[in-house]
Amino acid sequence: MNMLTTRSRLPDFIDRRINYYVSDLINTKDNGRNLVLGKKPDQGDIVLQSNDYLSLTHHPKIIQAQIDSLLAKKDTAFMSNVFLQSDGLDKTVEHRLAEHTGFQTCTIAPSGWIANIGLLQTICDSETNVYIDFFAHMSLWEGARIAGAKLHPFMHNNTRHLKRTIQRNGPGVVLVDSIYSTIGTLAPLQEIVDIAKSVDCAVVVDESHSLGTHGNKGAGLLEALELTDKVDFMTASLAKTFAYRAGAVWCNNLTGQVVPYVSFPSIFSSAMMSFELDRIDATLSVIQDSDQARACLSTCAEEVVSGLKSIGYNIRSESQIIGLETGEKTNTRKVRDFFEDNGVFGSVFCTPATPDNKNILRLSLNSSLNKQEIEKILSVAHKAYQNKALYFV
Numbered sequence: 001m002n003m004l005t006t007r008s009r010l011p012d013f014i015d016r017r018i019n020y021y022v023s024d025l026i027n028t029k030d031n032g033r034n035l036v037l038g039k040k041p042d043q044g045d046i047v048l049q050s051n052d053y054l055s056l057t058h059h060p061k062i063i064q065a066q067i068d069s070l071l072a073k074k075d076t077a078f079m080s081n082v083f084l085q086s087d088g089l090d091k092t093v094e095h096r097l098a099e100h101t102g103f104q105t106c107t108i109a110p111s112g113w114i115a116n117i118g119l120l121q122t123i124c125d126s127e128t129n130v131y132i133d134f135f136a137h138m139s140l141w142e143g144a145r146i147a148g149a150k151l152h153p154f155m156h157n158n159t160r161h162l163k164r165t166i167q168r169n170g171p172g173v174v175l176v177d178s179i180y181s182t183i184g185t186l187a188p189l190q191e192i193v194d195i196a197k198s199v200d201c202a203v204v205v206d207e208s209h210s211l212g213t214h215g216n217k218g219a220g221l222l223e224a225l226e227l228t229d230k231v232d233f234m235t236a237s238l239a240k241t242f243a244y245r246a247g248a249v250w251c252n253n254l255t256g257q258v259v260p261y262v263s264f265p266s267i268f269s270s271a272m273m274s275f276e277l278d279r280i281d282a283t284l285s286v287i288q289d290s291d292q293a294r295a296c297l298s299t300c301a302e303e304v305v306s307g308l309k310s311i312g313y314n315i316r317s318e319s320q321i322i323g324l325e326t327g328e329k330t331n332t333r334k335v336r337d338f339f340e341d342n343g344v345f346g347s348v349f350c351t352p353a354t355p356d357n358k359n360i361l362r363l364s365l366n367s368s369l370n371k372q373e374i375e376k377i378l379s380v381a382h383k384a385y386q387n388k389a390l391y392f393v
Helices: 012-025 059-070 092-101 112-123 140-146 158-171 189-198 256-263 274-288 291-310 329-341 373-385
Strands: 104-108 129-134 149-153 174-177 202-206 233-237 247-251 321-327 347-349 358-363
Touching: 059 112, 059 274, 092 104, 092 247, 092 274, 104 112, 104 256, 112 140, 112 174, 112 202, 112 233, 112 247, 112 256, 129 140, 129 158, 140 149, 140 174, 140 202, 149 158, 158 174, 158 189, 189 202, 189 321, 247 256, 291 321, 291 373, 321 329, 329 373
Parallel strands: 129 149, 129 174, 174 202, 202 233
Antiparallel strands: 104 247, 233 247, 321 358, 347 358
8 A cells, every 4th residue: 555645735726825925924034934033032131022021920929829739630621611600610810800900800711812802702793883993902803803893993092083983983892902012102091981981882991011010009000090990891911911821801791791601712712721720810919919010110111211212212102012113124124133133132013913014123121120231222222223224213
């Protein structure tokens, strides 16, 4: 018997599509890699690529809690979350997260992406108007699209444009991030909530980049602005400050009771494991006790943003996320290489995370940065700004 087989050949219409992506996204100037893949950092380099804003990845209390949970051999279910909603299920972590933020209920999901997709599939249909900030996270765009909703983008943080768009189309759901993940701007949440409530719109706020870093004990921007009771839904990825894989949906209404039975990602995804929930629980306790780390992060962000602006950069950041706008691919590659050659590693954001030719080198600051490291970041940025081979938008 001949064991040799001929590999399956893709149909032409798929082959053309894949070849286009290879040509567009895999560049020979980067040794056949995507633009986002630069060099590997060496010891001593400053790595500003992680969203672990409070530097909790290796926190001993968090790691020990997960180890203890694994060793305890708790019962865990390799099944859909839909089967785990009985009254007898230990929902401690969700209750604590709800209490922490001030919302009525919280439902944990395997990721922030799943949280947003599932929530929007639950509350939207083809008759729903959805008003979405142009810079909102892609999971919010996709959630509305999958639900078949009528999408109405509004200009970034432009509340007048939002109000005019709602007046033209009618009530619906407003989707915003509290802190925008590419350039670090803060949403004008008070104005957005006031507008939405005056015209009978629901509000969804994604607090992925502010939960843990802002508010009393890290309860988020909504809590800090005393808006929690006025907002219908909050979502977040717990892969940022919580430094783990998970997401969550918070509700101030009955939606939290039905998300597990309506959301396809909830129905058709496996539930979180017991040791994962115990880790998240321990992380929440650490975050609540991290006022000093939050203060350090805030001071660091102020110093770096102020320093970059004094150099001449057009910095829009109001948070620990700083976006250096680098334009098209060739210049972005040069900027990335310059920073990496000088020991500072950021994250390149390009299509589909940003529009074509509007790439960004994002610097995600963390609470463990010291004075010398901040000085080095600003020194390298100053040299880059003066380098005539590079430009910044």
